[in-house]
Amino acid sequence: MKARVLPKSEVLALLDLLRAQGYEVLAPFCGRGRDTYFDTVTDQNRDQVQIHLPNPYYPPKRFVFPHIERLMKAERSHGDLRIEPIYDAPKRAIFGIRSCDVAGIYHLDRFFLGREFSDIYYQKRRRNLLLINLVCTDPERDIGKECFCMCADTGPAARDHFDLQLMDLGDEFMAVAGTSAGEVLLANPVFRKGTDEHVARRRTILEDLRTHFQSILTSWFSAAVRYVSQGKVSEKTWEEIGQRCLECGGCTYVCPACTCFTVTDRQVGAGQVERVRMWDSCALGGFTRMAGGFNPRRAVHDRRNRRFFRKLSHYFIQRELSMACVGCGRCAAVCHGDIGMPTVVEMIRRATAQAEAR
Amino acid sequence: MSAATQNVYLPKPAVLERVVAEIPEVKTFYWHFEDDREQQEFHKFRPGQFAQISLFGVGEFPASLPSSPGEEETFFTIRKVGTCTQALDELQPGQKFAVRGPYGNGFPMEDYYGRNLVFVAGGIGMIPLRSCIVYALQHRKYYDRIQIFYGAKAPRELMYMPNLREWEHSAGVECYLTVDRPDASWTGNVGVVGSLFSKPGVSVAVDNSTVFVCGPPVMFRFVIRDLLAMGCEEKNIVSTLERYMKCGVGKCGHCCIGVAYVCVDGPVFTYQQIKKLGEEI
Numbered sequence: 001m002k003a004r005v006l007p008k009s010e011v012l013a014l015l016d017l018l019r020a021q022g023y024e025v026l027a028p029f030c031g032r033g034r035d036t037y038f039d040t041v042t043d044q045n046r047d048q049v050q051i052h053l054p055n056p057y058y059p060p061k062r063f064v065f066p067h068i069e070r071l072m073k074a075e076r077s078h079g080d081l082r083i084e085p086i087y088d089a090p091k092r093a094i095f096g097i098r099s100c101d102v103a104g105i106y107h108l109d110r111f112f113l114g115r116e117f118s119d120i121y122y123q124k125r126r127r128n129l130l131l132i133n134l135v136c137t138d139p140e141r142d143i144g145k146e147c148f149c150m151c152a153d154t155g156p157a158a159r160d161h162f163d164l165q166l167m168d169l170g171d172e173f174m175a176v177a178g179t180s181a182g183e184v185l186l187a188n189p190v191f192r193k194g195t196d197e198h199v200a201r202r203r204t205i206l207e208d209l210r211t212h213f214q215s216i217l218t219s220w221f222s223a224a225v226r227y228v229s230q231g232k233v234s235e236k237t238w239e240e241i242g243q244r245c246l247e248c249g250g251c252t253y254v255c256p257a258c259t260c261f262t263v264t265d266r267q268v269g270a271g272q273v274e275r276v277r278m279w280d281s282c283a284l285g286g287f288t289r290m291a292g293g294f295n296p297r298r299a300v301h302d303r304r305n306r307r308f309f310r311k312l313s314h315y316f317i318q319r320e321l322s323m324a325c326v327g328c329g330r331c332a333a334v335c336h337g338d339i340g341m342p343t344v345v346e347m348i349r350r351a352t353a354q355a356e357a358r
Numbered sequence: 359m360s361a362a363t364q365n366v367y368l369p370k371p372a373v374l375e376r377v378v379a380e381i382p383e384v385k386t387f388y389w390h391f392e393d394d395r396e397q398q399e400f401h402k403f404r405p406g407q408f409a410q411i412s413l414f415g416v417g418e419f420p421a422s423l424p425s426s427p428g429e430e431e432t433f434f435t436i437r438k439v440g441t442c443t444q445a446l447d448e449l450q451p452g453q454k455f456a457v458r459g460p461y462g463n464g465f466p467m468e469d470y471y472g473r474n475l476v477f478v479a480g481g482i483g484m485i486p487l488r489s490c491i492v493y494a495l496q497h498r499k500y501y502d503r504i505q506i507f508y509g510a511k512a513p514r515e516l517m518y519m520p521n522l523r524e525w526e527h528s529a530g531v532e533c534y535l536t537v538d539r540p541d542a543s544w545t546g547n548v549g550v551v552g553s554l555f556s557k558p559g560v561s562v563a564v565d566n567s568t569v570f571v572c573g574p575p576v577m578f579r580f581v582i583r584d585l586l587a588m589g590c591e592e593k594n595i596v597s598t599l600e601r602y603m604k605c606g607v608g609k610c611g612h613c614c615i616g617v618a619y620v621c622v623d624g625p626v627f628t629y630q631q632i633k634k635l636g637e638e639i
Contacts, residue, residue: 071367074414074456081371081414081454116622117607118363260611263367263604265415273414275367277604280611288612290602291419291440296615306614315617 003194006166006173010190015041015049015095017188023093023130026063028053038063038094051168052138055098057330059256063092064125065108068278071121071263076271086274089124096134097162099155100147100328104256105131106161110320111259130181133162137205139212144329148342150213151221152327157206167202174202220349227352229314237351238305241344244337245304249281251331251340252307257324260287282306308344366607369412369456370396376451380435381515384482386424387446388433391457400460403427405467405489406598406626409434409459410606413445420603420621423460424485424518426492435485435517461606462625465490465570465596467497474503474563478581480551480573481510484517486598486625487572491525498530503563506533509551509577513537513544534560551577552584564588569595571629582629595629 006014018025025041027049036056041049070086097105105126112122135157136142136149142156149155157167163182166173175191177183185191227233252258262280265273280287282303289295297303310316311324325341332340339347375388391397400409403423411434412418419442424435438447449455467490475494479487494501506525510516516535525533534554536547547554551573555562562585569590571581578597585595601613603621613620616635618627627635 074412076414076454079453081456083368083371083414083456085365085368112609115608117366117609119609120363120365121367123363259609261604262610262612263418265417267415275414275418277610280604282611288601290600291443296601309616310614313617 003196003199004175004186004191005169005194005198006175006191008172011049011051011173012046013190014188015046017185017190018093018095018130022091024090025093025095026060027095028056041095049095051096051134052141054141054144055101055136055328055330057254057334059104059254059328059330060094060097060101061104061108061256063094064105064122064129065112065259065261065279068276069121071275071277073268074273074275076273085120087121087124089128091128092125093130093132095132097131098136098142098328099133099158099162100149100152100326101256102131102133102158102162103149103152103154103322103326104328105129107257107320107322107324107326108259109161110322111324114320131162131164133158133165133178135165135167135206137168137209139209143209143212144333145214146329146332146340146342147213147327148329149327150210152323152325154326156209167205169198169201169205172198174198220345223353224345224348225312225314225317227348228309228312232352232356233348234351234355237348238302240351241308241339241347242299242302242304244339245283246337247283247285247303248336249283250334250336252281252283253279254330254334256328256330257311257326259324282310304339308341308348311341312345312348366458367605369410369418369458371454372457374449374451374453374455375431380517381510383439384435384437384517385447386433386435387449388431389455389457390432392454397432400457401427401432403460404464405493406465406486407460407462408603408606408621408625409457409461410603411442411446412456412458413442413449414456416445417442418604419443420461420601420606422486422489422598422625424488426489426496428493428496435482435488437482459606461603461621463623465626467493470568471500472566473501474505474565474567475501476563476567476569477504477506477508478551478569478571478573478585479506479508480577480581481515482517483572483574483577484508485572487570488518488521490570492521495525495528495531502566504531505563506531507536507551507554507562508534509536509538509549509554509573511537512539513541532560550580552580555584555588562588564590567594571595571597592630592633593628596626597629597632598625599627599632600625 026038027041029039036053072085075082112119162178165176177186260280261277263277265275268274288297317323371392372389378386408420408422421434477487525531540548599620601620603613604610606621608619608622
């Protein structure tokens with residue numbers, strides 16, 4: 001590893017450098033209380049950018065897969081129909097994206113760009129996106145009680161899929177490039193040469209971090225994957241999980257790896273229609289409803305089953321060569337019924353192991 | 359990431375040619391793409407595939423392709439059941455809408471060479487099967503016996519009447535029709551489609567056969583039960599599943615059942631596969 005360091009006093013210089021290169025720089029900010037969010041860095045707010053803070057609930061996936069995205073415009077005039085695609089792919093850099101969310105974007109890459117059909121909207125946005133990953137090192141502010149990236153093997157320090165990774169060593173950041181774009185950035189004089197001592201300190205901090213994760217339930221992840229893949233989870237267990245679902249869809253909207261969307265048309269002028277896609281949720285009753293009212297997935301536990309099956313079954317992990325759960329813990333934090341991924345993994349593990357023992 | 363990624367969501371303008379009423383609430387819409395090249399490209403579709411139809415301002419919906427690639431004209435047969443199909447119904451010949459596709463796996467008709475083909479359809483389940491039947495008759499020498507069992511609620515609910523008459527009278531096909539509620543003019547069989555199987559003079563080809571089953575859920579369940587009882591193997595029963603795909607290309611998630619995305623892994627599945635998916639048909 002070629003060790004480079006960024007003095008803390010130079011963080012704003014890095015942001016300015018990126019902005020000068022034409023990037024819209026997105027960085028984390030603190031709102032009131034637990035509320036944190038990613039926003040565009042401007043001259044006015046640049047000194048309020050946060051390094052250590054709870055990961056925003058609204059995941060940065062929206063910068064490649066927006067909540068609402070315009071796909072095309074159709075215009076009708078004099079009996080003619082003209083359809084034009086709408087592409088909007090600004091050059092963007094996300095500063096301070098957490099390791100779990102880097103893994104989330106990698107999952108989206110596998111999903112939207114892999115397989116038979118490639119998604120051009122995602123592709124265009126993704127090509128213009130630079131990821132500057134920040135390792136969660138502050139046990140108080142960075143690591144929440146729901147975090148389980150250690151179990152999902154995505155953090156606290158991502159091993160790949162970022163362009164540049166920064167890790168707080170105290171007085172400076174250790175900087176590592178993950179791509180050629182990151183290498184180019186590292187060549188800038190704001191980065192200094194690192195020493196063996198920096199590398200050693202990085203290792204010590206990472207080893208210490210392991211002791212700060214509270215969520216131990218998900219150490220049964222692999223057991224849950226096995227039980228779900230083998231179809232050993234009983235209908236009763238799914239029903240118990242389903243009974244606790246309030247069908248709000250919150251888990252899917254905060255998930256950095258959920259990909260479902262719906263498509264709808266909206267009138268934007270005389271004879272002009274815009275087709276947009278927006279995030280959709282398998283938790284909602286209408287998700288699978290067809291014209292005429294037939295809904296093959298009626299019961300709420302069918303739908304909960306679907307979400308966890310999609311994320312935990314070996315079939316889909318193999319299909320995308322990545323898992324649709326990255327251990328960010330957001331679903332656990334927002335779920336009113338306490339059926340976030342860690343709880344569900346534990347419910348599946350306990351019920352199925354007990355049934356097997358009988 | 360390949361440089362020349364196509365926009366798979368972008369439909370192409372199509373012109374409605376004419377509309378033919380089939381049965382109550384169901385019409386056949388003949389259409390072609392505005393662009394000839396588009397039309398030629400589209401025409402390479404396989405029986406059992408589907409397309410996404412766009413009525414801008416209302417929405418987009420998936421529909422089976424009832425025509426066969428060997429037929430000159432392309433058309434959809436659509437039941438007026440929701441807002442999009444209502445908008446299509448209101449379209450006048452000459453007016454434009456948009457289409458993209460074809461999507462899905464389709465029936466592997468070449469894999470069935472040398473086999474008997476048995477078609478069992480109920481109601482508008484005939485729409486996707488029509489494509490296979492016409493295809494099979496155009497490639498008649500590759501198949502052994504061809505049997506068609508088709509049931510509808512009433513005589514006026516039998517679809518593709520000119521085709522049915524032709525199949526009934528052509529030498530290479532055994533075509534049996536039935537209705538639940540006959541009218542005064544009906545002289546054929548009365549009963550559900552499964553009642554045809556045990557009719558005197560009918561011998562359902564079970565050995566070395568591929569059986570196509572399409573129809574409403576109730577009919578599907580009973581026909582499958584009868585077929586299995588007659589000794590049909592689950593892997594030799596094929597059907598096409600319906601889901602409201604928003605994208606048709608394996609991304610939107612709406613048609614995901616079990617481990618399958620109906621739009622890319624289907625819509626054609628064997629009964630053996632359907633059983634494992636674990637959702638209502």
